[in-house]
Amino acid sequence: MPSMKNKRFNLLLIAAVTLVAAWSLWPTWRDYSLSKELNSIKSAPDSLKYALSNRDEIENARKKSLKLGLDLKGGMHLVMEVDQVDLFEQKAWNKDAKFTAIMKSVRTKASQSDAKVLDILSGEFKNENMRLSRYFYDIRNSDQEIVKKLEKESEDALNRAKEIIRNRIDQYGVAEPVITTQGSRKLIIELPGVSDENRVRNLLKGTAKLEFKLLRDPEILVRTLDRLNTYLVQNSAAQQSVPAPAASPSPSVSSQLKAPAAAPARPVSTKPLYDVIGVFQNGTAYTTERSRDFVISLLHRSDIQALLPQDTELLLAAKPETGKNGEKLFPIYLVRKTPELTGGVITEAKATFGSQGVQPEVLMAMNSEGTSKWARITGANIGKRIAIVLDGAVYSAPVVQSKIPSGNSVINGIESLEEAKDLEIVLKAGALPAPVRIIEERSVGPSLGADYIRAGVLSLAWAFFAVSVFMLVYYKKAGIAADIALVLNIVIVLSVLAGFNASLSLPGIAGIVLTIGMAVDANVLIYERIREELDSGKALKSAIEVGYDRAFSSILDSHVTTLSAAFLLYTYGIGPIQGFALTLMIGTAASLFTSIVVTKEIFSFLLGRNLMTQKSFG
Amino acid sequence: MRIFHKTSFDFIRFRKIAYGFSLVILASGLISLAVKGLNYGIDFRGGSEVLIRFEKNIDVSTVRSVLDVAGVSGSLKQYGLDRSFLFSTVFNGETNDLKSLVSHALNDRLKDNHHEIVRIDAVGPSIASDLKWSAVKALMASLLAILLYVGFRFELKFAAAGVVAIFHDILTVLGLFSILGGLFDFMPLEMDQSIIAAFLTIAGYSITDTVVVYDRIRERIRGQKPSDYERIFNESMNQTLSRTIITSGTVLLSVLVLFIFAGPAIRGFAFAVFIGILIGTYSSIFVAAPLVYDWLRLSKSPVHLRGSKVS
Numbered sequence: 030m031p032s033m034k035n036k037r038f039n040l041l042l043i044a045a046v047t048l049v050a051a052w053s054l055w056p057t058w059r060d061y062s063l064s065k066e067l068n069s070i071k072s073a074p075d076s077l078k079y080a081l082s083n084r085d086e087i088e089n090a091r092k093k094s095l096k097l098g099l100d101l102k103g104g105m106h107l108v109m110e111v112d113q114v115d116l117f118e119q120k121a122w123n124k125d126a127k128f129t130a131i132m133k134s135v136r137t138k139a140s141q142s143d144a145k146v147l148d149i150l151s152g153e154f155k156n157e158n159m160r161l162s163r164y165f166y167d168i169r170n171s172d173q174e175i176v177k178k179l180e181k182e183s184e185d186a187l188n189r190a191k192e193i194i195r196n197r198i199d200q201y202g203v204a205e206p207v208i209t210t211q212g213s214r215k216l217i218i219e220l221p222g223v224s225d226e227n228r229v230r231n232l233l234k235g236t237a238k239l240e241f242k243l244l245r246d247p248e249i250l251v252r253t254l255d256r257l258n259t260y261l262v263q264n265s266a267a268q269q270s271v272p273a274p275a276a277s278p279s280p281s282v283s284s285q286l287k288a289p290a291a292a293p294a295r296p297v298s299t300k301p302l303y304d305v306i307g308v309f310q311n312g313t314a315y316t317t318e319r320s321r322d323f324v325i326s327l328l329h330r331s332d333i334q335a336l337l338p339q340d341t342e343l344l345l346a347a348k349p350e351t352g353k354n355g356e357k358l359f360p361i362y363l364v365r366k367t368p369e370l371t372g373g374v375i376t377e378a379k380a381t382f383g384s385q386g387v388q389p390e391v392l393m394a395m396n397s398e399g400t401s402k403w404a405r406i407t408g409a410n411i412g413k414r415i416a417i418v419l420d421g422a423v424y425s426a427p428v429v430q431s432k433i434p435s436g437n438s439v440i441n442g443i444e445s446l447e448e449a450k451d452l453e454i455v456l457k458a459g460a461l462p463a464p465v466r467i468i469e470e471r472s473v474g475p476s477l478g479a480d481y482i483r484a485g486v487l488s489l490a491w492a493f494f495a496v497s498v499f500m501l502v503y504y505k506k507a508g509i510a511a512d513i514a515l516v517l518n519i520v521i522v523l524s525v526l527a528g529f530n531a532s533l534s535l536p537g538i539a540g541i542v543l544t545i546g547m548a549v550d551a552n553v554l555i556y557e558r559i560r561e562e563l564d565s566g567k568a569l570k571s572a573i574e575v576g577y578d579r580a581f582s583s584i585l586d587s588h589v590t591t592l593s594a595a596f597l598l599y600t601y602g603i604g605p606i607q608g609f610a611l612t613l614m615i616g617t618a619a620s621l622f623t624s625i626v627v628t629k630e631i632f633s634f635l636l637g638r639n640l641m642t643q644k645s646f647g
Numbered sequence: 648m649r650i651f652h653k654t655s656f657d658f659i660r661f662r663k664i665a666y667g668f669s670l671v672i673l674a675s676g677l678i679s680l681a682v683k684g685l686n687y688g689i690d691f692r693g694g695s696e697v698l699i700r701f702e703k704n705i706d707v708s709t710v711r712s713v714l715d716v717a718g719v720s721g722s723l724k725q726y727g728l729d730r731s732f733l734f735s736t737v738f739n740g741e742t743n744d745l746k747s748l749v750s751h752a753l754n755d756r757l758k759d760n761h762h763e764i765v766r767i768d769a770v771g772p773s774i775a776s777d778l779k780w781s782a783v784k785a786l787m788a789s790l791l792a793i794l795l796y797v798g799f800r801f802e803l804k805f806a807a808a809g810v811v812a813i814f815h816d817i818l819t820v821l822g823l824f825s826i827l828g829g830l831f832d833f834m835p836l837e838m839d840q841s842i843i844a845a846f847l848t849i850a851g852y853s854i855t856d857t858v859v860v861y862d863r864i865r866e867r868i869r870g871q872k873p874s875d876y877e878r879i880f881n882e883s884m885n886q887t888l889s890r891t892i893i894t895s896g897t898v899l900l901s902v903l904v905l906f907i908f909a910g911p912a913i914r915g916f917a918f919a920v921f922i923g924i925l926i927g928t929y930s931s932i933f934v935a936a937p938l939v940y941d942w943l944r945l946s947k948s949p950v951h952l953r954g955s956k957v958s
Contacts, residue, residue: 108774143777226767227743468771470742477698477765484910491908492901499897503648536841539905539913543848543920546901550894554859557890560649583862586800587855593792594851598844601785603778606840613848647648 050524056093095527098534103475104221113146116463121164186462196458237455239372242364244414247312250363258302314361347422374399378456380449389449390441400436408432485538506645510631511552514623521619536609544616551624651889665933676822686828688839693775698766717752727911782843808938812930841916849923856931895928
C-alpha cells in the first residue's frame, strides 16, 4: 500500500513530466502554427510584413522545434573518407619502386576492408621484412614510434578535413549542417534541404590543392611527346596493346595538326600518341574531348611518367578551348613538378567578372610571405608562363608580363559565375590535407520526403486508433487509463527528441508506431493479472494492488530485454537505424513510467471517487 | 471482453508435434538459404540505387529498354505500386555522372512522361562490409545480453531455452526472406539494415513473451515435486495464454499498420517484424517452455530459481 507521501510524489512527478514535455514541444507547436498562418496570408507584401513583425518568434520557434530527419525534409547524407594511403605517401620520402608497390597493395586492401590503413601498412612492411623508418621520418625511429606519429598525422588530417569541409559548407550556405567524424578516416555529413546535389558533391570532393607551376619550353614538350610516341610504338609492337582507335581525334582536328593522324591502321599505329594528341605549329599540345579520358589514364602510367624529363609532369587543362571548327580541345602542358608556390599562402579569394566583363574569374590575394615569394618568382620569370593548377588540372597558364609585387593573382578559364563562386569557396576554405572520396551517399528529394511524412503520420494515426480502440473494447474503463498513458507516452517521445535536438526520421516514426503496440503491453499484463485476482475473489482495491505488484517482474524483464536490444541497435547501427532504435528506447523507457505510474494514479483517483467497479476491467 | 479465458490446453503433450513442425519450417528455410540464398540490399552488397518516379503510368519494360539503349548498365524493377522504379547499378563514387546519365536517357526518349529522381543511395564496398559487420556484432551482442540477463533473472536452463527460441524465430524469418525474396513487386524482401533492426526487435520481443510464461512458471514451481512439473507447466501456460496473445496482438496490430501505410521503404521491416512476432508467440509456448520442461525432466535435478517471490 503506498503511503500518502508516496502518492503525492507520484502526482507531482506526473505533473512535472507532463509540463516538461509540453514545454519542450511548445516551440514545435508555435513553429507549426506560425508557418501555417504565414501560408494562409495570400499577398506577398502582407506575408513579408507578418514575417518581419514576428521574426524573433518565428526564428526562435524554428530553432527549438522538433527537427525532421533528412529523409522527411529532403537532403543529403554523405560519408566521406580521407584517403590515408595518399596522406602516408605524402609523408614518405626516398620513395622507390618497392615503396610504390607496397602502397599499391595497401590501397587495394584498404578499399576492401574496414581495417585501419595504418595496421595494413605496418602489416605489409612486416611481411616484406622492412622497417618503416626506411621511408618515414627519421632512420633512427622504431616502427612503433613511426606508427604513433603517423596515427597522430592521420588524426590531424581527419580533423583538418572536417574543418575545411565545414568551412566550404558554411560558405555555400546550408541550414544546420551536421558534420561528425567516425573512426579514423571517415566524415559523416548531413545536409538537410539541399536542392542542388550535383554542385554540393563537386564542392565537397575537390582537394582544392592550388599550385603555381612553371611551364617548360615548348621545344621540350615537343621532344618529350616524340619520345613517348617512340616508346609507345616499341611497346605496342612488343605487346600489341595499342589504344583503341576510337580515341583518335576527329579528322577536322587532325588536319590542322603538325602530325596529322591518317586513319590509323589497325592493329599497330606508327604514331599511337599522335592519334590522341595533336601539336600545333607554335608548340602547344592538345587532346580532344573524346580522347581526354584515355590521355589522362596514359599520363598516369608509371612507365610513361618515367620517360618525362627530370622533375616534370604533363598536365591537362581543366576546361577545353574551342577550336576553329567549334570542337573542344584540351591543352596539355609540360610543367615543373615542384611547384613554385602553393595555395597555402592564399588569404582571400573573390569571384568576379574579368576586364571584358564576360569571363568569370577568381581574384586571389596572398599573405606577406606569399607576396614576397610571388614577387621574386614573377620577377625571375618574366616572359615565361606559369600554370595555375588546381587539383592537378591547369586552369590557366598566363605569360608573366612583369614582376608582381602586390601578391595578387587570377584564375581564369572558368565557365560560369557559379563555378567561380564555388572556386572562391574552396580556395578560402583551404586545401584538404589529403583527397577525400564519397563512399556512401543517401539523398532524398523533397517530394519523396513529403510522401514519407504523409505515410508516417497516417501510420501513427492508424496505429494509435487501432490499439486504443482495442484497449477500450477489451478492457472497458481500464482501457481509458491505458489510452491516456499511451498519449502521454507519445508526447514524451516527441518531447525528448525535440528537447535533445534529435531529429525525427521515417524509421523513427516506425519506432514510435511499434512503441504504441508495445507500450500497452505493460497494461495488458497488469490488467490480466488484476482480472485473475478478481476471479480468485479478491476485493477490487487489493486486486489492483496485487495486480500491479505481481505483473511488475514480467514487465521489468520484458522492458529490459527490449531496451537492451534497442540500445545495441543504437550502438552498432548507423544512420537511419539509429533513429528507429532511439525512439524505441525512449518509448520503451517512457512506457515503464506511463503504463505503470500514470495508470495506477488514474485508478486510485477513480477508486477514491467510487467510479470503479469489478466490471471496470472488462 | 475475454478471449482465451480459463483454457486448459495440454501444451506439453503436443510439444513433440510442435518440435516437428518447427524443425520442418527451419529445415525448409535453411535449404532455401543454402540453395537460393538471400537477396542483399545495397547496404550489404554495395552499389548505387536511383529511385525514379514518373508522372504518368509507364511499363517497367519500356523504361528498361530506354535505359538499355542509352547504355546505362544496371537492373530496373518496379518499386512499390506508385509509378516508381528502382534502378540499381554498381558503386563508382560518381553519383553526379550516374544521375545525369539516367536523367538524360529518360528525358531524351520519354519526353512526354516527365520523371523525377526522388532518391539516390550509393554505398561503397568498404561501407557495405562495415555495415555487415556491425549488424552481425549487434545481433550477437544482443543475444549474449539476453542470455546473461535471463540467466541472471531465472536460471541457465530457462535462459538457454529462451535464446534457442530467439534463434528459432530469427532463422524462421530469415528462411522466409530467402523463400519469398524477390517474389513480390510490392515488397522485395531484401536484406538490409532495416531487416537487422527487425531481427533485434524480434529478439527483444520474442523473449518478452517467453518471460511472461517463465515468470508464471517460476512463481508456481517453487517447492514442487518434479512429477508435478508437467501439470505446472501446462497450467502456467494456460493461465498466461491470454496475456501472451493479447500483448502480441497489440504489437501485431501496429506492425500491420506500418506494413499497410508506411510505404515501401518500411515494408520489408514491417513484414519481418510481423512474422517474427507471430512466430515468437508460438515459440514461447511451443518451444521455449517445453524445452525447459524436457531439460528439467532429463536432468532430474531440482531447479534453483532466482527472484521468485513468495507471497
